[in-house]
Amino acid sequence: MNTTRIIVIAKEPIPGFAKTRLIPALGEDATAALADRLLQHALSQALAADLGPVELCVAPHRDATYWKKHLQNGNVTLTQQAEGDLGVRMMLAAEQGLQHGCPVMLIGTDCPGLNARRLRALAEALSRHDACLGPVSDGGYALLGLHQAHPLLFTDMPWSTPDVARLTRERLQQLGWRWAECETLWDVDEPDDLIRLKADYPELAEYPELAGEPS
Known part of the structure; x- marks a missing residue:
């Protein structure tokens, strides 16, 4: 399979900064803990896909202590997100990633079903298409x-509306x-998504605050 660079667009899971729409259901600390677990899962699947370089494009600060643990094995590179809306940040991340001479796949950290198998299948499809x-x-x-x-x-x-995929197509x-x-x-x-997370990915929902359905 051709080399594909996976770029994980990630926020540091700081209480009050990441996954803010879940805060009413979980509180700031538990939401940050969940954001951390989702980020770890997304990164592990990107590495397990074994498609090529894996990059963490991060906010708010690349030099935060939190990110250093991801660099210990040398399999992940770290870059800083640009200033601007999500579109600006994604476009600049894509442009910089493409300079390495291979296609890129931009992913977020909040879709647990985007596993290594699907990443490999999409990379294979990308080798035969202009986009995926x-x-x-x-x-x-x-x-x-x-x-x-x-x-x-x-x-x-x-961004963050039901029209994004349709307009992208x-x-x-x-x-x-x-x-x-x-x-x-x-x-x-959203808070309702926590119910499905607990049912489908209990290993990601093992915090006490997720023991029952969100209020």
């Missing part, structure tokens, strides 16, 4: 794979690009 997409049930996407970065895919996009069509998709997955964004 990992849609999620809330209308967004958890993965975008590219051979080149085009501003149309990142500019004036209503429309813009891929406008570019005349061929793309592949995996089945629709789901991510952990």
Whole structure:
């Protein structure tokens, strides 16, 4: 399989900073703990896919002590997210990653179903297409794979709305690009998602605050 660079777009799981929509259900500390577990899971799956370099593109500060533990085995590189909205941050991450001479797949940290097997399948599809997409049930996407970065895919996009995946498909069509998709997955964004997380991925929901359904 051709080399593919996986870029994990990640926030440091600081209480009050990461996964803020879950705070009403869990509180700041438990939400940060869950964000940490989801990040660890996403990174482990990216490494297990064994597709090529794995990059953590992080916010708010690349030099935070938290990130140092991920660099100990030498299999992960660390870069700083740019300033700006999600589109700006993703586009610059893609542009920088593509400079290494291989396609990139941008992923988040909140879709536990985006496992190593799916990452490998999407990378294989990307080798035969201009792009690939990992849609999620809330209308967004958890993965975008590219051979080149085009501003149309990142500019004036209503991020965190149900229109993101649809508009991304429309813009891929406008570019005349061929793309592949995996089945629709789901991510952990809202309190109701915690119920499904506990049922499908109990190893990620082992905190006391998740012992029952969220209130």
